[in-house]
Amino acid sequence: MLGLILLISSYLCWRLYRFSLVCVFFPDDPKVLPYLLPIVGHTLWFFTNPEGLHRYGNTYFAGSEPYCVFIGGKRFVIVREAHDVDSIWRETRSLTFDDMIQQMFDGVRIPRYLYLRMFVPDPGTLFSNREKPNALFVHENPLRKRYIDLQMEWFKQQFLGGERMNKLQTACFQRLDHIMHWDMIPERAILSQTLDDKVVSLYDWCRHAIIEVGTFALMGPELLKADPNFNTEYMKWEDHSWKVLYQHPDILSRGMLKAQKRLVDVLSQYYSQEPAKRPNLCWLFERMQSEQQKLGLRVQDAAGITIITLLGYSPFLNLFYYTKVGIRIHANTFRFLFWTLVHILADSNLRSLVELEVSAAYRDDGTIDSEKLYGSCPNLVAAWNEALRLYNVTGIIRRAESEVVLGGKSVHPGDIVLSPNSIVHFQRESFGDEAKDFSTARWLQRRTMPPLRSFHPFGGGLTYCPGRIFAKHEAFYFIALVMRRFEIQPKVEGGAISVPAVAASKPAIACSDPVGRVEIKLRPRRQSLGE
Secondary structure, three states: OHHHHHHHHHHHHHHHHHHHHHHHHOOOOOEEOOOOOOOOOOHHHHHHOHHHHHHHHHHHOOOOOOEEEEEOOEEEEEOOOHHHHHHHHHOOOOEEOHHHHHHHHHHOOOOHHHHHHHHOOOHHHHOOOOOOOOOHHHHOOOOOOOHHHHHHHHHHHHHOOHHHHHHHHHHHHHHHHHHOOHHHOOHHHEEEEOOOOEEEEHHHHHHHHHHHHHHHHHHOHHHHHHOOOHHHHHHHHHHHOHHHHOOOOHHHOHHHHHHHHHHHHHHHHHHHOOHHHOOOOOHHHHHHHHHHHHHOOOHHHHHHHHHHHHHOOOOOOOOOOOOOOOOOOOOOHHHHHHHHHHHHHHOHHHHHHHHHHHHHOEOOOOOEOHHHHHHOOHHHHHHHHHHHHHHEOOEEEEEEOOOEEEOOEEEOOOOEEEEEHHHHOOOHHHHOOOOOOOOHHHHOOHHHOOOHHHOOOOOOHHHOOOOHHHHHHHHHHHHHHHHHHEEEEEOOOOOOOOOOOEOOOOOOOOEOOEOOOOEEEEEEOOOOOOO
8 A cells, every 4th residue: 555655656746847847947948748657758649649649739838839748768849830940940050860861771771881871971081092983972072061961962953943854754744644544544443343434542543643653754664664563562562661660670560571672672673784774764863873882882772762762751750751861752742632632523613613724724736734734723723732731741850969949948969859740830820710621712812821931841941842843743734634534523423522531540651641542433534624
């Protein structure tokens, strides 16, 4: 009995000190969101429902001051104010994410002693004068940048306009145009069919199309010829790749690891070929794999980095869009496309407006005027922005290397700074009382336009995602083809297409998944829009 009394007393004393007295003794530190068990902290809650944890924290602590949670024994400082987010992007010395990227490399089995070479200032110093390779990080690196920083510059060169971007988009659109036909709908997306119609999973259709097109345009058709099952294996891996984030033990990740090994083997063979045998590998991946091997990484290490780049993994417990490694080429685009399209199809008025806009973007010969599609479809743009705002579970994550002040609160070395977009994107001050509702109207009038500082689905500062334009163009092109070539109806005659709930308990890499797949009935359109 005495032992039980001592245990209860100790627990109550711990709670008093942890959640009350600490605020008095250390007023400059962020307040701690109360939790039940020492050591465990908020870990279980975060892993099972991170969005729920953030919502509870925002409700518990009124206002916009940072607060902190404890996950896996580490203190996470949650930042909620837009101008504090700007400060995070500017604090590139005090706040970094190098160790988080390194943890990601651990997940794809790259030896630590090798990947650390990517973080060495002036990587040419790793080699003696006689051994220095004919590498760009040696001969085209006047500022002596780390390899990992140079790689980020290559992403920008690939995806931010110019000939390289145009070539990539041309390959992407040609492939989309090829596969977006009645007889090319992937079998895995078809739930049932008759001579006249097909019942299709909208989610799986979007997923298969975007992954097919992305692999074709980025890696080249030669890869798919060498292994026609590459995309299938990739999707098996992507289904469970969140286990890398949560560092699941191997015994619980066998399916993922099997698919990962298969992908690494295929890409290793692909990269081991003469460049002439893979002429359509895009400029970015050709340069990355070549320079990584010159730096001392093995071909299988370069293959592993390619996989996480295609997925666009962010590091550690991840909620984040763009890192110096990946841009979420596959994993996010099809999900945001799905949410955009399902909202359009579920709202008859919005659907009519978007159909008119898309129709006007077609030329007389049936081809798409890209400039009109991207620049003269305000309702489509508004729907895309709302999908990015509502379903984006990315954000900012940094590790404090030195003392820094955010929102008037002290962040100490070793703290993890976290700013989920779901917090900033749902603020009533920026998005109105209906901030949690899907409303394209907020983007269509200048007086209701949300402040740009409160809307950053693609990050900002030095890590502003260069793939944002490519992703948007790819999604818009898909939507334009769907509305031109297919009649879309609810699965059940007289029914309606409904927007599904978010699968809140399912681990999400950057964009929420739906509950269910949304089943629609397709028929080939005999009369084009506007004709």
